[in-house]
Amino acid sequence: MRFDVVTIFPEFFDTLDISLLGRARRGGTVSWAIHDLRDHTHDRHRTVDDTPYGGGAGMVMRPEPWGEALDAILDDPVDDPLVIFPSPAGEVFTQAMARELSAESHLVFGCGRYEGIDQRVVDHTAARARTRLVSIGDYVLNGGEVAVVAMLEAIVRLVPGVVGNPESLVEESHEAGLLEYPSYTKPQEWRGLPVPEVLLSGNHRAIAEWRHRASLERTKRVRPDLLPPDETPHA
Ligand code: JBK
Numbered sequence: 001m002r003f004d005v006v007t008i009f010p011e012f013f014d015t016l017d018i019s020l021l022g023r024a025r026r027g028g029t030v031s032w033a034i035h036d037l038r039d040h041t042h043d044r045h046r047t048v049d050d051t052p053y054g055g056g057a058g059m060v061m062r063p064e065p066w067g068e069a070l071d072a073i074l075d076d077p078v079d080d081p082l083v084i085f086p087s088p089a090g091e092v093f094t095q096a097m098a099r100e101l102s103a104e105s106h107l108v109f110g111c112g113r114y115e116g117i118d119q120r121v122v123d124h125t126a127a128r129a130r131t132r133l134v135s136i137g138d139y140v141l142n143g144g145e146v147a148v149v150a151m152l153e154a155i156v157r158l159v160p161g162v163v164g165n166p167e168s169l170v171e172e173s174h175e176a177g178l179l180e181y182p183s184y185t186k187p188q189e190w191r192g193l194p195v196p197e198v199l200l201s202g203n204h205r206a207i208a209e210w211r212h213r214a215s216l217e218r219t220k221r222v223r224p225d226l227l228p229p230d231e232t233p234h235a
Contacts, residue, residue: 001104001159002079003032005148006069007111008048010034012145021152024162037061040068049114058115066110066121073108074129081106083131085122086144086151090133093151097134101151102158109151111144177226179218181211 005013013034016022024030038046041064049059074081082104091097101107108129110117125131136147157163184195198210219226 001030001102001107001156003030003107003109003152004035004073005032005109005111006035006037006066006073007145007148008037008113009111009143009145010036012149015149016152020162021156024156024159027161029159029161030156035069035073037065037069040065040072052115056115060115061112061117061121063118063121063124066117067124070108070110070121070125074125079106081108081129083108083110083125083129084148084151085110085112085117085131085133086136086147087112087116087133088135088138088140090135093134093136093147093154095154098151098154099158101155107155109144109148111148113143176215178215179223179226181214181218 050062052060198206
């Protein structure tokens with residue numbers, strides 16, 4: 001997988017080189033480039049934003065630097081890139097979307113700041129490449145950078161060959177549609193708190209049942225929206 005990120009804060013992505021993504025890059029499974037939007041400005045102040053037409057608070061990112069930056073990435077389409085603009089107005093990012101995106105060969109992320117990017121950038125991009133607005137949740141961020149780091153962490157670990165043991169991908173939380181069961185390790189008793197007896201029993205069937213019930217109870221309590229309708233607790 002190849003990805004490109006356009007941002008006014010390239011340093012935000014320095015963390016990508018540590019842990020899993022860094023290892024994937026060194027191993028050749030994943031490659032990426034981070035592009036500074038301001039490299040595509042031509043005024044002395046390297047201006048990327050301006051006041052909104054129609055009035056209102058905040059600033060909007062001007063289209064010209066975006067046009068240039070995206071031209072440089074999209075102009076020789078040897079592959080079929082998917083462009084993602086993180087936005088609170090987008091479709092919600094889920095594990096299912098992460099899995100879908102992990103099968104792409106080329107992702108391009110455009111990180112908006114301020115009140116967003118001039119809509120014509122999105123429209124113009126959509127006319128030449130597959131383009132999606134994606135939100136990581138209903139809260140206010142200062143820009144798309146943190147959203148892209150979160151999405152990449154979820155996506156890249158699903159790229160074949162990135163996570164060493166594919167089994168560790170299967171059992172995890174959202175993949176099964178329920179929240180993860182609680183985990184324990186040594187010591188057997190800590191500050192007077194024991195590990196649940198069943199986990200020490202060696203009875204694999206009993207352990208699997210206990211874990212499933214714990215997952216179900218946790219999900220009912222904190223995320224009933226994840227349960228199929230027939231398992232939703234009555235109000
Ligand atoms: C939010 O992806 N997001 O969720 C996002 C991107 C940019 C700004 C935002 O406030 N929520």
